[in-house]
Amino acid sequence: MATMRDVARRAGVSAKTVSRVFNHDPHVSVVTKERVETALRELNYVPSTLSTTFRSGRAPVIGVAVPDIADPFFGALAKAVEAVAAVHGMSVVMTSLGEDPTREPAIVQSLLRQSLSGLVIAPIAGDQSYLDAWVARTRLVFVDRRASGIVADSFTEDDHAGAQLATRHLVEHGHVRIGFLGDSTAIPTSRGRLVGYRAALLDAAIDYDESLVVLGALDRRSAAAAFAALERLEEPPTAIFASNARVTMSLVPVLRGHGHLALAGFGDFPMADMLDPSVTVIDQDPAALGTLAAQRILDRLAHPRRRYRRHTVLPVELVERASCLSTG
Amino acid sequence: MATMRDVARRAGVSAKTVSRVFNHDPHVSVVTKERVETALRELNYVPSTLSTTFRSGRAPVIGVAVPDIADPFFGALAKAVEAVAAVHGMSVVMTSLGEDPTREPAIVQSLLRQSLSGLVIAPIAGDQSYLDAWVARTRLVFVDRRASGIVADSFTEDDHAGAQLATRHLVEHGHVRIGFLGDSTAIPTSRGRLVGYRAALLDAAIDYDESLVVLGALDRRSAAAAFAALERLEEPPTAIFASNARVTMSLVPVLRGHGHLALAGFGDFPMADMLDPSVTVIDQDPAALGTLAAQRILDRLAHPRRRYRRHTVLPVELVERASCLSTG
DNA sequence: GCCCGCTGTGTCACCGGTGACATGAAATGT
DNA sequence: ACATTTCATGTCACCGGTGACACAGCGGGC
Secondary structure, three states, X not given: OOOHHHHHHHHOOOHHHHXXXXXXXXXXXXXXXXXXXXXXXXXXXXXXXXXXXXXXXXXXXXXXXXXXXXXXXXXXXXXXXXXXXXXXXXXEEEEEOOOOHHHHHHHHHHHHOOOEEEEEEOOOOOOOHHHHHHOOOOEEEEEOOOXXXXXXXXXXXXXXXXXXXXXXXXXXXXXXXEEEEXXXXXXXXXXXXXXXXXXXXXXXXOOOOHHHEEOOOOOHHXXXXXXXXXXXXXXXXXXXXXXXXXXXXXXXXXXXXXXXOEEEEEOOOOOOOOEOOOOEEEEOOHHHHHHHHHHXXXXXXXXXOOOOOOEEXXXXXXXXXXXXXXXX | OOOHHHHHHHHOOOHHHHHHHHOOOOOOOHHHXXXXXXXXXXXXXXXXXXXXXXXXXXXXXXXXXXXXXXXXXXXXXXXXXXXXXXXXXXXXXXXXXXXXXXXXXXXXXXXXXXXXXXXXXOOOOOOOHHHHHHOOOOEEEEEOOOOOXXXXXXXXXXXXXXXXXXXXXXXXXXXXXXXXXXXXXXXXHHHHHHHHHHHHHHHOOOOOOHHHEEOOOOOHHHHHHHHHHHHOOOOOOOEEEEOOHHHHHHHXXXXXXXXXXXXXXXXXXXXXXXXXXXXXXEEOOHHHHHHHHHHHHHXXXXXXXXXOOOEEEEOOEEEOXXXXXXXX
8 A cells, every 4th residue: 555655656755745635734835735645645545543553552443342242232322422423533442341240351451452532442351450550541421330449421311210110110009029130239220220220119118128139140041040039029029120121031931931021121222112021221321322332432532621521321111011011 | 661772882882782681592602692681581671663663664463343343243353353363472452443534544544554564444434445555565354244345354254144044043943024124234244144134034035125135233222213114114024134233232131122023143142041021033153253253364474476266255154043934 | 253143954863562582590301 | 689581661674665855066146
């Protein structure tokens, strides 16, 4: 691929002059300009971002680190980040953090070595103090979950209010024994949702029964096992609150086999309205998270000393469908 | 962030020596090595990939350009690419090409300016000759759809056989009037599936009726419109073949309202087995496409002059569920 | 005629890790 | 004891676009 010096040689000028022509610097004579433009065209010059990136020490790239890029929630989030980045001539590097919190630091740091302009991260580990050294260099924005161990911007959704809303909704449909099915309380979002669930019970003066809280529902098999644990209770639940979309989806086939319990889940998912019964959910807006996060990175790049709101919590809303109507 | 020269100054050696220690070059005395290692630790040195990338002219990055990264199919594909790349210390830049084929060249070229090690692309345009200049520099691998206008590796799925299989399946369930609902025949995959559909009809000695082929079913609304066009026919279809998962999903609510037609779709999707009726589909393997594509890029990087099979077509299989049983 | 400013263009250095090569000292071989 | 190899370490240049600065030539104002 032709470099600027190649073009310069062909046009009989210095590389700097080519640079000027390429960047529409007015201080170039018309004759020179035309000669250079011809050479540019003839050599099919395409500038490499490498040198500018190297010189500036900052790649025109925004990183996105999420638990799983194939998850529709994070897919939508990433897509939104990319849309914002593209408008500003930036690219997006993506990485899946997976399930193992201990691997998070290594994965994220190998991303950061690329001198990203910013990083949007939905962490899986309980502590991000390993990012301490990077806070000054890279604009870090947390989404879905707040940072812990460091101070960084965050855009999250109202886990507490959403879970409270969904649980209250089940209570209003006459349920008293409401199970909480989740993945792991190591994840802050799940913790927040559990707290919201408890708050709704408290509001309704329903005693909190720890045996109704079952974790580890990661896929259909483990969801079945978790559900079985609830069924074995002396007083099994008549309704279930699923702490995220993955749990809800894993639960659908399980509930199908075991009579109809009421179900409400945190997080909408494709086809939720087409299932029988259609699933009542708390609707999140991953695209909004992504857009805001990307925007914040660009804002901070453009205005390094401006001050911003540290934590933004987006409201969520209940999408009422049929699954909360049925009773065991 | 500390550079090698910073470390060198602190340890009282040259930058090169630091480089040697960092890369475990045995030609360093134990004393020096320890002094350097201390300095490395004290300054918390993390190498920047920027300089090496610049010098080598090749970023340790694989690009992934797909129509929509939020689509579960491409999400799974991207995830697989990333998994392979991560093992080799590489990152993945992703970009959505969107819907407008005319924007593809600009989007892809802005990716390529980053001197990627390779690019995995599922194109939306009908012609990739704009990539001509890049073939020599960047390892291009096409997935899901072949390249047109240039010679490049491809990994695709057997659109023809899959569509033929699904259509034959519907025929075997007694259907003669089978509608074909698709997005656009500008997309090569859709074209291939249409051909497969026609082949199955031919096999069964069923006349091909062009009015049974309706395109433009991109979302629920347009799918409804497309379906309405079929319903208006004098002899409406009793079964429908949907040319991709997005069409199938858009069609689910539409069919719900209009009596039960048999349905088979190309491409599985989450919850397809939980719908009522569960949807018979042709199962694709996006992760396999992603893995193979990434692997090919790494292979070509490692063995530049080795020869490879240009085009690989992966088999697909029918997942029989309930939707093909019901009859209008 | 001199200074000033403006214009068009060129030169140089820089960003940071590392390959190619050099250098001086110690170790080994004869 | 001297030649030769090995070893530890250093110096330099490079990758490519561009900011800082230089400089020659020219026109205008005094």
